[in-house]
Amino acid sequence: MLALLAWDRGSFGCGSCVYWFRGRGRVADHALEMIKDQKAGNPSKPWYMWFCPGANHAPHHAPQEYIDKYKGKFDDGYEAYREWVLPRMIAKGILPKDTALTPINPMPPELATQSDQVRPWNSLNADEKHLFSRLAEVYAAFSEYTDAQVGRIIDYLEQTGQLDNTLVIYTADNGASGEGSPSGSVNENKFSNSYPDELSENLKLIDRLGGPDTYEHYPTRWATAFSTPFKMFKRYSEYAGGTCDPLVISWPRGIQARGEVRNQYHHSTDIVPTILEVCGLEMPKVYKGVEQYPLSGVSMRYTFDAKPDDPTQKKRQYYAMLGTRGIWENGWKASAVHPPAPSNLGNYEKDQWELYHVDVDRAESKDLAKEHPEKLQALIKAWFEEAEKNLVLPLDDRTIVEIFGTPRPAEEEPRERYIYYPGTSAVPESVAVNVRGRSYKIFADVEIADSNCSGVIFAHGSRFGGHSLFIKDKKLYYVYNFLGIKPEQKFVSPELKPGKYTLGMEFTREKAGPNRESLGQTKLYVNDKVVAQGPMRAQVGKFTLCGDGLCVGFDSADAVSQEYKGSSPFKGGTRSWLLASPWKRRSTSTSRRSPWQRSRSTKN
Numbered sequence: 275m276l277a278l279l280a281w282d283r284g285s286f287g288c289g290s291c292v293y294w295f296r297g298r299g300r301v302a303d304h305a306l307e308m309i310k311d312q313k314a315g316n317p318s319k320p321w322y323m324w325f326c327p328g329a330n331h332a333p334h335h336a337p338q339e340y341i342d343k344y345k346g347k348f349d350d351g352y353e354a355y356r357e358w359v360l361p362r363m364i365a366k367g368i369l370p371k372d373t374a375l376t377p378i379n380p381m382p383p384e385l386a387t388q389s390d391q392v393r394p395w396n397s398l399n400a401d402e403k404h405l406f407s408r409l410a411e412v413y414a415a416f417s418e419y420t421d422a423q424v425g426r427i428i429d430y431l432e433q434t435g436q437l438d439n440t441l442v443i444y445t446a447d448n449g450a451s452g453e454g455s456p457s458g459s460v461n462e463n464k465f466s467n468s469y470p471d472e473l474s475e476n477l478k479l480i481d482r483l484g485g486p487d488t489y490e491h492y493p494t495r496w497a498t499a500f501s502t503p504f505k506m507f508k509r510y511s512e513y514a515g516g517t518c519d520p521l522v523i524s525w526p527r528g529i530q531a532r533g534e535v536r537n538q539y540h541h542s543t544d545i546v547p548t549i550l551e552v553c554g555l556e557m558p559k560v561y562k563g564v565e566q567y568p569l570s571g572v573s574m575r576y577t578f579d580a581k582p583d584d585p586t587q588k589k590r591q592y593y594a595m596l597g598t599r600g601i602w603e604n605g606w607k608a609s610a611v612h613p614p615a616p617s618n619l620g621n622y623e624k625d626q627w628e629l630y631h632v633d634v635d636r637a638e639s640k641d642l643a644k645e646h647p648e649k650l651q652a653l654i655k656a657w658f659e660e661a662e663k664n665l666v667l668p669l670d671d672r673t674i675v676e677i678f679g680t681p682r683p684a685e686e687e688p689r690e691r692y693i694y695y696p697g698t699s700a701v702p703e704s705v706a707v708n709v710r711g712r713s714y715k716i717f718a719d720v721e722i723a724d725s726n727c728s729g730v731i732f733a734h735g736s737r738f739g740g741h742s743l744f745i746k747d748k749k750l751y752y753v754y755n756f757l758g759i760k761p762e763q764k765f766v767s768p769e770l771k772p773g774k775y776t777l778g779m780e781f782t783r784e785k786a787g788p789n790r791e792s793l794g795q796t797k798l799y800v801n802d803k804v805v806a807q808g809p810m811r812a813q814v815g816k817f818t819l820c821g822d823g824l825c826v827g828f829d830s831a832d833a834v835s836q837e838y839k840g841s842s843p844f845k846g847g848t849r850s851w852l853l854a855s856p857w858k859r860r861s862t863s864t865s866r867r868s869p870w871q872r873s874r875s876t877k878n
């Protein structure tokens with residue numbers, strides 16, 4: 275028995291821009307290599323593959339020829355798309371005949387999050403319509419390109435006689451994503467920094483959408499359309515728009531039906547029990563001496579031979595995400611009307627619950643809370659039972675910046691000084707020095723051996739946000755790339771002659787900006803001399819959308835600054851150490867000394 279799973283990488287595990295679309299094709303290449311290698315070494319053994327292409331999560335990237343195929347297809351707007359796609363879904367049997375369209379902005383005004391609002395298509399100007407259509411075209415191209423890559427694997431399995439006995443489970447996570455803001459985004463990291471998108475900036479990049487210059491995401495209005503007929507989108511776990519996804523299962527030898535639809539209610543937690551049953555295995559209660567957490571979910575194996583409308587064997591499923599709640603039980607669904615992060619409301623006692631009979635109202639369009647108050651109360655009670663059992667409590671209503679910015683339990687306590695040495699691999703942001711939302715300084719001992727000395731001394735992040743200290747054209751540069759917004763903030767020294775130096779910078783945070791970003795002053799140092807200085811703004815959210823770690827002597831993955839290309843390794847000199855220090859108040863006697871002197875005296 276063989277199993278192949280295709281899945282995207284989860285709500286917070288983003289695809290990487292450095293892989294871009296060529297990389298996504300390479301993922302399929304690697305998958306094929308692995309299957310071939312396994313067959314070469316152990317041809318009698320079954321194999322299991324979890325194929326995670328990053329689709330359809332932002333960033334949306336696709337080859338131009340795929341994007342061109344969809345030119346003009348979305349020009350009628352998202353309301354028209356919803357009206358067009360619903361009858362098609364019904365005609366194909368994916369939805370019941372009388373499925374209703376739900377409202378586009380169902381959240382009550384007092385609970386509606388500004389960044390999740392959806393504006394009517396006819397209120398947009400021509401530029402906006404052009405931009406939003408293109409974002410949808412890129413997304414469609416990205417989807418088709420992903421299908422094509424999965425198809426390459428399926429074709430190979432067919433050619434080698436393996437497809438007949440391969441169980442293929444094909445799905446995606448969450449609903450369509452609403453993180454693109456009402457105007458769409460060319461850099462999703464802004465959402466993670468709670469920083470608003472600018473339509474004018476997005477428009478400048480319209481011809482480069484889908485390529486490596488953008489970490490793009492369609493506007494909320496398309497998320498609503500791509501969640502047709504349901505309410506809302508990803509993060510809203512109370513509605514099917516935030517949870518419902520297509521699931522395709524293929525196993526030619528084990529499933530007689532071909533191309534049929536199954537209407538039994540199920541959840542992604544039911545996939546593992548299905549695979550275990552198909553393989554004739556039972557989940558062990560104890561593994562290597564460790565008692566296992568009980569397996570969630572029930573097997574979907576029975577659906578292979580069931581009729582399309584046979585009753586489901588699922589009894590109950592709770593939902594919770596970023597402060598939102600919902601629960602399904604025996605064909606009914608209770609939904610707590612509550613916005614997800616970035617809501618920061620915390621008013622769970624005031625939450626109104628809605629009740630839907632989803633067995634007859636798939637779209638969750640008719641609230642029956644008043645007609646069936648006892649049923650609603652029973653479901654709310656069931657939600658708390660599941661929350662208790664599954665460690666959901668306490669409910670968490672923090673903002674995205676707070677969630678991403680709050681340190682997680684770690685082996686190392688936060689330190690006043692972080693020392694890094696050349697030759698170290700990229701350090702993941704979760705364990706690297708945290709300079710966000712505070713003053714900080716970065717210094718390094720550098721010996722410039724010759725006049726060709728150049729390259730990165732320190733770098734963290736990518737073109738979508740980060741900072742870098744480097745030598746170019748004999749000058750020391752500190753560049754802070756604030757969320758990819760041009761121009762880059764640059765501090766540049768005069769030319770440096772060969773010799774030994776302590777090179778670095780210090781940022782003094784003065785206040786929070788209108789979007790909570792840090793505003794302050796930066797000084798660039800050569801030894802104890804300030805050689806450049808000026809105002810600077812800095813991010814409060816993470817740099818690491820693309821997996822770029824903190825680097826000493828190079829810039830991993832994507833480059834922070836357009837002043838250099840690639841990893842730009844340091845050459846023509848030596849660096850003995852680098853110190854990065856989040857600011858900490860010091861005594862008067864110490865603070866009179868220059869930052870680099872303080873750094874040297876406290877170096878480990």
Ligand SMILES: [Ca+2]
Binds near residue numbers: 733734736823832
């Ligand atoms: Ca980088």
